[in-house]
Amino acid sequence: MKKTCSSLVCLWLLATTFSSALAADVTVDSSILAGFAKRDVSGASKEKLVPATQFLGLTAYKLLDGSLSAHFYGWGRTDFADKSYNDAKTTGSLTYGYLQYGFNNANSNVRAGRLFVREGIINEQIDGLSFRAGLPMGLGLSAFGGAPVHNVHINGENSDGKGDSIYGGRVNYRYKGLLEIGLSGVYESDAPAMLTHSTGDYRKIGGDLWFTPLNAVDLIGHSSYNPETQSFAEHTYMLNVKPIRHLVLTGEFNEHHEQSYLYSWTMFSAALNPNDKSRSLGISASYQVGNNLEISTDYKRFTREFGSADRTGGDARVKYKDNAIRGGIGYHYLNAGEGFAIGANPSASYHEVRCYIMHDSKSYFTAVDLLSDIFKEKIYGQGSSWEAVTTLGYHLTSTLALSGDFSYGRNQQFTEEAKALLRLTYNMPYTGIGGNK
Amino acid sequence: MKNIYIMLHFLTLILLVLIMGSCSQMRTIPGLPATHPQALALGQQVDCAECHEDQQKGSMKAFNSFSHTPSFIKNHRFYAASDDRLCSTCHKSSFCNDCHTNKVEMKPSIRYGNRPDREFQHRGNYITLHKIEGKLDPASCYRCHGRANNERCVACHK
Structure with a gap:
């Protein structure tokens, strides 16, 4: 893990030197978080945690002829007391680090390094190469290849269950602004044998759809097929309708066949029934009342082989003074029977209530967040759980801020949990990429 | 099953030939700008329709679809899977x-x-x-x- 942290520092130095030499536009985002937590774990010893974590992002735009950019992001952590997790006291990860060459036309780009690929049914992190290009007659093409990222260490295992190489791509067709259909696939080399877990080879193909018959109507979704199990893995579709400005009506349908969708999940064989199928159907509506209030309500029905459950509720959000003051309240109720319950409980139903308020001025910022769950049947002898988080911060400069969080809560896992966190953030603004969002 | 993989490999080869043949015409196809021309306020729930009524030239999708409503935020995976290039103009x-x-x-x-x-x-x-x-x-x-x-x-x- 020291190797990872060293790599992070080296990458930063390399990128800084590289971009400076080429007079690029550089942005740096840095967060240093020092935490302090005491846990009274039910039936176990008390823990004292003092981790310090550095998140670091660096992006250099307009390198060489202006079309090349470099992107790096990662984190490193050191524990100064008990281990915050059961790996080494010092650890870290390079989330991404790649060079991108973007062409001026056809949404085309080429990327090389550690990167994320999102194309149709594909969502992968790879060490390799990807490219994307728009083609004449409404066609488009993307492809990627390389090695899947293996930086997860699974306790007691000799691998994370992923193969050594991975490649795939997507081809799509667009007809004006009305329709886009895509075909995508991913192929990973054979999954390695694991010591205590089992996993299947990761291969999928699928199709995606974006249909806009009217400006106010979108139907978006995809279906995937697993050639290893020779059956459909997933169908997931969403219909968005905006009958009047500021009113959005949404319907969604999801169906997953566990055997096919979860085939390459290392915990699949232990936690789930391969013959099971899950389905959910949801509707929601949101409306913005004036400039300062937004309300929404939603309902979702979940269906499994062993029963059905319903979740319903709503949220309201307010903002004042150009977003300087923001607040929200929310309530949801899950009505679920014993099939979904913890242990031998006869019910999994619970109410969830949340409210928050925050204020951000040029000099200071503050926030309070309250969350509580009230269970129909007691879980481990407790009928409810709650957590309160408060934040107080100060803008040292327009780019540098120092803030502290304190949270306290009671729940079924930790009879008492108190946490404090000190946060130093530096976000270099770059107006061309939407500020520091 | 092997036939499916052989077919996929064959399809990949055809597509590579296609793209090589089409490269010369790519200059006529519009693309999205690399970045949004205007910075957006922190914490702002972006309403694209405030400024844009038409379709994006790069993806031919309506700007209105990408307004950051509660539905969009909860279901952003659908949008990112199809057009994360658009997401990256701001994020x-x-x-x-x-x-x-x-x-x-x-x-x-x-x-x-x-x-x-x-x-x-x-x-x-x-x-x-x-x-x-x-x-x-x-x-x-x-x-x-x-x-x-x-x-x-x-x-x-x-």
Whole structure:
């Protein structure tokens, strides 16, 4: 893990030197978080945690002829007391680090390094190469290849269950602004044998759809097929309708066949029934009342082989003074029977209530967040759980801020949990990429 | 099954030939700008329709579809899967990777405890709730914790 942290520092130095030499536009985002937590774990010893974590992002735009950019992001952590997790006291990860060459036309780009690929049914992190290009007659093409990222260490295992190489791509067709259909696939080399877990080879193909018959109507979704199990893995579709400005009506349908969708999940064989199928159907509506209030309500029905459950509720959000003051309240109720319950409980139903308020001025910022769950049947002898988080911060400069969080809560896992966190953030603004969002 | 893979390889070759033949015409196809020309306020729920009534030239999709309504935020995976190139005109990749990555250091709701207005999964007592929520919709766990970011799941679920 020291190797990872060293790599992070080296990458930063390399990128800084590289971009400076080429007079690029550089942005740096840095967060240093020092935490302090005491846990009274039910039936176990008390823990004292003092981790310090550095998140670091660096992006250099307009390198060489202006079309090349470099992107790096990662984190490193050191524990100064008990281990915050059961790996080494010092650890870290390079989330991404790649060079991108973007062409001026056809949404085309080429990327090389550690990167994320999102194309149709594909969502992968790879060490390799990807490219994307728009083609004449409404066609488009993307492809990627390389090695899947293996930086997860699974306790007691000799691998994370992923193969050594991975490649795939997507081809799509667009007809004006009305329709886009895509075909995508991913192929990973054979999954390695694991010591205590089992996993299947990761291969999928699928199709995606974006249909806009009217400006106010979108139907978006995809279906995937697993050639290893020779059956459909997933169908997931969403219909968005905006009958009047500021009113959005949404319907969604999801169906997953566990055997096919979860085939390459290392915990699949232990936690789930391969013959099971899950389905959910949801509707929601949101409306913005004036400039300062937004309300929404939603309902979702979940269906499994062993029963059905319903979740319903709503949220309201307010903002004042150009977003300087923001607040929200929310309530949801899950009505679920014993099939979904913890242990031998006869019910999994619970109410969830949340409210928050925050204020951000040029000099200071503050926030309070309250969350509580009230269970129909007691879980481990407790009928409810709650957590309160408060934040107080100060803008040292327009780019540098120092803030502290304190949270306290009671729940079924930790009879008492108190946490404090000190946060130093530096976000270099770059107006061309939407500020520091 | 082998036939399917052979067909896929053959299809890939055809597509490579196609793209090479089409490269000369790519200059006539419009593309999205690399970045949004105007900075957006922190915490602003972006309403694209405030300024744009038409379609994007690069993706030919209506700007109106990408307004950051509660529905968009909850269902952003549909939009990102088809057009993450558009997302990247305003968001750095790290904005996505705070949650979606191979190895997450801490719950995003803890890292951004000063931003309760942002939608984050697993707030509060989720360590208890996941025993219920995982049975409701296991696919929603898999999307982030399936082949990546799963070491803490596997520690218990052996």
